[in-house]
Amino acid sequence: MxxxxxxxxxxxxxxxxxxxxxxxxxxxxxxxxxxxxxxxxxxxxxxxxxxxxxxxxxxxxxxxxxxxxxxxxxxxxxxxxxxxxxxxxxxxxxxxxxxxxxxxxxxxxxxxxxxxxxxxxxxxxxxxxxxxxxxxxxxxxxxxxxxxxxxxxxxxxxxxxxxxxxxxxxxxxxxxxxxxxxxxxxxxxxxxxxxxxxxxxxxxxxxxxxxxxxxxxxxxxxxAPAPQVKGKYRNMSGNLALAYGLIAGAHCAKLPLFLGSYPITPASDILHELSKQKKFGVITFQAEDEIAAVGAAIGASYGGAMGITSTSGPGVALKSEAIGLAVMLELPLIIVDVQRGGPSTGLPTKTEQSDLLQVMFGRNGESPLPVLAASTPTDCFDMAMEAVRIATAYRTPVFLLSDGYIANGSQPWRIPEVDSLPDLHVDFAKTQENFQPYARDPQTLARPWAIPGTPGLEHRIGGIEKANLTGDISYEPANHDFMVRTRAAKVAGIDVPDLVVDDPDGAEVLILGWGSTYGPVRAAIDVLREGGAKVAQAHIKYINPFPKNLGEVLSKYPKVILPEMNLGQLAMLIRSEYLKDIISFNQVRGLPFSTTELVEATLEVLNG
Amino acid sequence: MAEITLTKKDFTSDQEVRWCPGCGDYSILATMQAFLPELGVPREKIVFISGIGCSSRFPYYLETFGMHSIHGRAPAIASGLTISRPDLTVFVITGDGDALSIGGNHFIHALRRNVDLKIMLFNNRIYGLTKGQYSPTSEAGKITKSTPVGSLDTPFNPVSLGLGAEATFIARTIDSDRKHLTGVLQAATKHKGSALIEIYQNCPIFNDGAFDTIKDGNSREGALLHLIHGEPIKSTTHAVVRKDDGDLEMRPLSEINEVDIVVHDAHRVDPTYAFALSRLHQ
Missing domain, CATH: 3.40.920.10 (Pyruvate-ferredoxin oxidoreductase, PFOR, domain III)
Known part of the structure; x- marks a missing residue:
């Protein structure tokens, strides 16, 4: 037949x-x-x-x-x-x-x-x-x-x-x-x-x-096969891409990678993958709890490794105090938060974007730190490398957000040429007279990364407020004020790429996305434009600090739609930072937005 | 290469020591500063990591690398450091509240993992820095600010707990006995793996005299059992003998035969004997 x-x-x-x-x-x-x-x-x-x-x-x-x-x-x-x-x-x-x-x-x-x-x-x-x-x-x-x-x-x-x-x-x-x-x-x-x-x-x-x-x-x-840029491709899930990005980042920074982690859905696959990669200088430590996992990562960073911990929202809650310590110590650290439905145990296997305010503000005291968010499964690779760049160059803990949708979802990934990866090398402090552990690089405001084993650099650090320059304990009012503002200025001054806007038709409505809404938003944009609608699109991957041109972009569009799988967390940040009103489109159903929903929501704004 | 001889002064930092007058921590610090030169490890290769509490200020006073971290987490931070930097000599400085209350989980897991850490647990059986609440090693019935009619909890015995957590080296010593403390530090730093050193430490403000029985000139030699490998376990008045059921007990010397005194075996792998020893004072 x-x-x-x-x-x-x-x-x-x-x-x-x-x-x-x-x-x-x-x-x-x-x-x-x-x-x-x-x-x-x-x-x-x-x-x-x-x-x-x-x-x-x-x-x-x-x-x-x-x-x-x-x-x-x-x-x-x-x-x-x-x-x-x-x-x-x-x-x-x-x-x-x-x-x-x-x-x-x-x-x-x-x-x-x-x-x-x-x-x-x-x-x-x-x-x-x-x-x-x-x-x-x-x-x-x-x-x-x-x-x-x-x-x-x-x-x-x-x-x-x-x-x-x-x-x-x-x-x-x-x-x-x-x-x-x-x-x-x-x-x-x-x-x-x-x-x-x-x-x-x-x-x-x-x-x-x-x-x-x-x-x-x-x-x-x-x-038929889809047209693709020439190269070698493989199927890639977000968690795998993230693990590979961390390895590549540490490799480009010439640092051993240390992962302290406690198993948690949907982040465990990062631990599983990295635990296979001893050959790339990766050490994994399955800790007794979330706190020990981040603590061990801080210890490893202190010793000159790229210390990383991977978790999901409930784990972040447990790690908060230690992350505050890393803010105070000003050591590199990456905290990967693969978000899931919350609060509490919530929906462990379903996706959500509701940890944003937790990672921004969920610590005692003024404790700002950079927050990055990957947009697609394969973007997890690039953003993991970015997390390494920022953590090491600025000596700061960095939050890298993913979520259940892109962590377990997959797409084709073009394997990059190793030679095309950036040089992320930073120098450790060298033996010197009158070493000052809290003197700063004038460009980045980073303090020296002075690792044990370096003669002459013996010094003590800790969670108590530091005196500027010497790092000694200080309860001086003016010093605390200065140090709080300096740490904030360091994070605010981190170099991140400008926001790219896709707006071929001179639209009046901008759809803004962050994290894993990228795919659904792009699909909706294609449908809307095919139907003759004028819509602009931009995607935020750097949430703290925001891209320098974000305010200017926002001011160009009378209407900004922001879909989020939460009840408006990024909208709250943008409103407070730019006094710009945002049309929020929110869902927390444990599932990504459908194209149809986004198209309908946008048409309502366009026609309304 | 020329030998560089370091002295106690080389291990003393420029920071002003800020413990209460008469605190047992002073003598522990002095013993440590005197011991470090003989350890033969360069200053830059030594790291002290502490948690929170009076004892956790210790690292500030030593001219080595140090980190005064957060409450209870020093063993976790030190584990990450030691695993990724096996070339370093890493001490954890902790207290009875830091190690056994808020950090209990990290404490037991650090011991069972047997990472090369030297955990010095300053046990004053009270919360000092928060000004006098009972601790997990305070005796039941302890009257403190938070237990006005006496505490209800059964205390931890840190040595028993450490043995239960599969520790491979445990010693107990006291702040005032510099010679013994030094000996313990020598043995602990020679041990490859996690070492738990419990140090009875007097808090003159909130729990003064907690260890007077083993400090007081009149009672001391009767109350102290020195554990020396290969030697019979006895004080000037008592000795340890084996009961019929295999357990250990203390008996007055006058009631027993010298040959029945248990001879100390510091290297026994089976922890039941060590556990029986740890329960003797109770």
Missing amino acids: SKTIVSMDQVTIRFAGDSGDGMQLTGDRFTSDTAILGNDLATLPNYPAEIRAPTGTLPGVSSFQLHFADHHIQTAGDAPDVLVAMNPAALKANMRDMPRGSTIIVNKDEFSARNLTKVGYETNPLEDGSLESYKVHGIALTSMTVGALAHLPLSRKEAERAKNMFALGMLSWMYHRPTEATEKFLTAKFSKVPDILEANLVAYRAGWNYGETTEEFSVSYEI
Whole structure:
């Protein structure tokens, strides 16, 4: 049977199943194969905080959405074109996002009376006509997987577990994905368990062959590679990019990297990645708690390493006192905050931008420090390098903000030439007479980085206010006033790039973004301009200090829209700094903005 | 290369020492300043890291590298420094409140990790810098500003706690015995790994006389058990013997045979013997 091949310019697929069904792995593999093919792509993993919620229930549903295209794209897509649902719970939990006419592929083996009842289906949606306006394919994923593996010495349960690979194989056929990399991946992952390896490979190939031969699918789809700047590309998640950026930054600063960390969602992958990189001079320290993690990083920086700690909002709260110490000691330190829904434990696996005011002000006393925010998964690499530059050049703790969306989301990344990376080297203080630990560089206001082991530089530092120049304890009123203002001036004077405005049409409305809203905002801008709307766009990556031209940019636009996944935290900072009113567009649903929402919100302002 | 001989003066900083007159910290400082030249480590390779409390002012008075950090966190900061700079000799200066209350978690984990830190715990069994509240080593029933009818909490025994935390070196000494303190510092700095040195230290303002029994000329030699490897454990009046159930107890010398006195083994890996020793005074 010959099948039709249809060319498409973009597709959004969502894989959904139980949290034990391997949906994240399935999505990851499909994404990697898509990156190899050369499509542009963006992903949105969405999973529960529970490791294994009860099987087949709505709270246990885990999903992975992938948007890929033959052109440049910005987001993981508003609504899926295709849903792969491994059970009734996955179908039910995701139906509200499925537009009419979209394709739904379900594992019909799981649609038993018991499983349907478990999620509140009174009748079987595959049979009761409720899905009439969708293209539904009921596939016997479980039984076909078990059948394909009958020759292997596996229990039924073990065989069933390979059904995600069957589904992956089937979708890989449908979208012409290359298979070599996934076969290689499986071979490496299961090299020590030959039967399981064989099961996964056989299921994967069986899924592909099923797609090729079944009459269920008459069409397969091609999405041509997207035009890209020449170079070597790989798929990159935000957390991985951030870890690599820290390594590259420390390397360019010629410093050993020390990470003190305590596991926390969604930041733990940074610890996992760096703990593999001893060969690059990386030391990782899994501390007894968040406080010890930042404390150890401060100790390492004091000794001449690039001290870093990685965490999320609750961890930042615990580290606050120690970060204040680093402000006082004026030592380099990077605190990575991969934000999640708050307050308290909040939504550990969901995204939010609500730590901004905490990182700006959540310390006792006047304790300003620079705050940077990465905008996309791959931008995490560049901003991590920027964090190293600022921390070392100005001898200050630096907050680097990411969030759950870009940390776990991924996109293609062009691997930079090592020679193109900047020189971030700074000198330690050298042996000298009458050493003054709090004398300052007139340009940067940085104090000397005087590390133990340097003869003649013996000195004492601490959290008590320092006398200017000598660093001795001082309770002098005028000295404290001077030191507080000097520390503030140092941070305010940090050199950051100007804000770039994209405004081809002379717009009156500016959409301002920060952090992970970059992708959704850019996608909305494209839609708005295609519809003839005049809108300008700018993205803030440096929040403290703000870019020097921000005030001037703001003054040019009568209306400034600022979407944030919080209740208006950056808007508050901008209003207080520039006395400029801001039209806030806020959501805290644990999910990134959809393009449609941003387009609608902007049109309301344009037309209102 | 020419040998440079350093003296106590070389380890004394230009900062004015600001403890209360009569504070036990003065003698500990003097002992340390006298000990450092014999350690044979250059000044720039020595780092003192302290937390918060009276004892934590210690680093200011030594002409080495030093950091007066935040309450309870010195072991964490020192761990990061030592792990990334194994060439340095790192001391943690802490007190009973700093190490055992607010910093209890870092204290136990630093010991179990066995990072090469020398933790000097100045135990005065009171909060001095906050002006006299009970501490985690204050005896139960202690009447202080915050416990007007007596504290309810059972105190920590720092040596027992350290053993429970898998410490590989523990010693207890006292501020006034310069010779013994020096000996302990020698042994601790030779030890590769975490060392806990508990120093009984008198606070003349808020808990004066807490250790008089082992300081007073009349009672001292009867109350003090010197632990010397390979020597029988005894004072002038009492000795340590093994009970039938394997536990240790103190008995008057007059009631026992010399051959039954336990001989000290400082290198036993199994901590049960050391733990039994740590409980003897109770």
